[in-house]
Amino acid sequence: MPPDAPLSPRAAATRRRILDAALAEFAAKGLAGARVDEIAARAGVNKRMLYAHFGAKEDLWLAALEAAYAAKRAEEERLDVAHLPPREAMARLVSFNLRYTAAHPEFVALLNEENLHRAAHLRRSRDVPALYSPLTETLRAVLARGAAEGLFRTDADPLQLYLSIVALGHFTVANRHTLSALFGEDLGSEAALAAREAHAVAMVLGYLRP
Structure with missing residues (x-):
């Protein structure tokens, strides 16, 4: 079809x-x-x-990946960070990425599997890169507004910052079972997620402080 x-x-x-x-x-x-x-x-x-x-099955796999990425980006866009004060916009992005990962284990599972394949299927997609280009521009605009108001440093790279935002939430949530076993604490509980969320927001805003 x-x-x-x-x-x-x-x-x-x-x-x-x-x-x-x-x-x-x-x-x-x-x-x-x-x-x-x-x-x-x-x-x-x-x-x-x-x-x-x-x-074929591999085409369906790619369609599933594209749908998973599109669903995340659709929710991210609804944050409407362009109309929020810079610090609130940045905190919202950090919190969203952690909470989305926690709420969507299927997204984590698909990404882990595709990484095992070294993104061989995702590289065929024209849709997913197009979804993420506007995101870096949105982040760039938030950084520029924050810098203009004296709230953010002027040398933050939007791509590197987004990778850090995603990593701060994704790593702990995606690996919560092994980390919970190592540290003897349920890192998937609401209390643990809230603590991680506050820590991640503080780290990003602390880095951005001029």
């Missing part, structure tokens, strides 16, 4: 069910372990219908 072909409401709903089923199956079993039969059964369609919408 051509990717730009208009879909009827029924076809769009079918496609959405297949994609939701694929996200669940891939997150649970990875690319190699997931079975097209199981995805079709979850979605309530036959395999022929699945292949008509998405093509």
Whole structure:
């Protein structure tokens, strides 16, 4: 099915069910372990219908990845940080990235799996890089406003800062089971997440202080 072909409401709903089923199956079993039969059964369609919408299993995997990234970016955009004071905007971005990771283990699972494949499938995507280009520009604008108001340093690199923001939240949440075992504390509890969130916000704002 051509990717730009208009879909009827029924076809769009079918496609959405297949994609939701694929996200669940891939997150649970990875690319190699997931079975097209199981995805079709979850979605309530036959395999022929699945292949008509998405093509081969690897194409469905890429579509699931793209959907996962798009969902995160859609929520990130709703933060509307362009209309917030610079420090509040930055704190909101830090908190969002940590909380999103905690709320969406399927996103973590898909990213971990794709990294095992050295992003071989994601490199085929034209959509995901396009989603993230505006993000660095938004961050650049927040940094510029903060610097103009004397709140932020003037030499912060938007890309490096975003990588740090994501890392501060993602690493702890994605590895909370092993870290909890090592330190004898439930790092997935709400209290632990709140403490990590406050620490991450303080670190980023502290770095940005002129």
